[in-house]
Amino acid sequence: MLEILKAEVLKSANALKQNGLISLTGGNVTGRDPESGYLVITPSGMAYEDLVPEDMVVVDIDGNVIEGTLKPSVDMGGLLYIFRHRPDIHGVIHTHSPYATSFAVLGEGIPCALTTLANEVGSDVPCAPYSRPGSETIGIQVVEHIGDSNACLLQSHGVISVGTNVRHALVAAVMCEDAAKVIYQAKSMGKVERLSDEEITYCRELFLNTYGQ
Numbered sequence: 001m002l003e004i005l006k007a008e009v010l011k012s013a014n015a016l017k018q019n020g021l022i023s024l025t026g027g028n029v030t031g032r033d034p035e036s037g038y039l040v041i042t043p044s045g046m047a048y049e050d051l052v053p054e055d056m057v058v059v060d061i062d063g064n065v066i067e068g069t070l071k072p073s074v075d076m077g078g079l080l081y082i083f084r085h086r087p088d089i090h091g092v093i094h095t096h097s098p099y100a101t102s103f104a105v106l107g108e109g110i111p112c113a114l115t116t117l118a119n120e121v122g123s124d125v126p127c128a129p130y131s132r133p134g135s136e137t138i139g140i141q142v143v144e145h146i147g148d149s150n151a152c153l154l155q156s157h158g159v160i161s162v163g164t165n166v167r168h169a170l171v172a173a174v175m176c177e178d179a180a181k182v183i184y185q186a187k188s189m190g191k192v193e194r195l196s197d198e199e200i201t202y203c204r205e206l207f208l209n210t211y212g213q
């Protein structure tokens with residue numbers, strides 16, 4: 001079941017590694033099928049390059065395994081909380097991407113000081129307070145702190161990105177890391193100036209309504 005979504009979830013997990021956002025078996029990708037409401041989630045502790053789409057795990061919104069033989073990601077409880085509370089979101093990605101996680105280690109969000117961050121993440125990236133890995137509290141904190149951003153840092157842990165589908169969550173994860181790298185470099189040279197709210201809105205709307213084919 002859900003062959004297309006399984007392939008998309010695995011392709012995105014491999015893209016995380018190709019873009020340097022995860023090491024070894026870290027991170028996870030989850031997509032929700034809008035029709036059935038079932039979720040396709042990457043299995044726990046597996047190297048994505050060794051997997052095939054059939055290895056992805058199908059679960060319902062309560063975490064019951066509907067299809068698949070492998071154990072789903074250990075973070076599933078928190079991820080399901082996000083899906084339950086955000087019906088607009090159908091893709092969630094978790095990474096420990098190094099530049100964004102450096103901000104998370106400081107407990108600092110990433111200021112929206114770049115047009116590319118405004119375009120593709122839509123605002124500052126907030127930092128949610130520390131929660132234990134694997135706990136549902138991660139999801140509770142993300143829902144409370146993410147606001148209208150497509151990404152949220154987890155203090156001393158990593159990053160959660162979200163989107164209307166898996167592809168959009170992947171774009172947010174990559175662009176969040178890209179912006180974190182540039183802003184980290186800029187901070188080492190001087191003061192970082194955040195874009196105004198008006199410019200952030202302009203950039204986001206341009207991206208949503210004009211960019212691409």
Ligand SMILES: [Zn+2]
Pocket residue numbers: 027094095096133157158
């Ligand atoms: Zn993690």
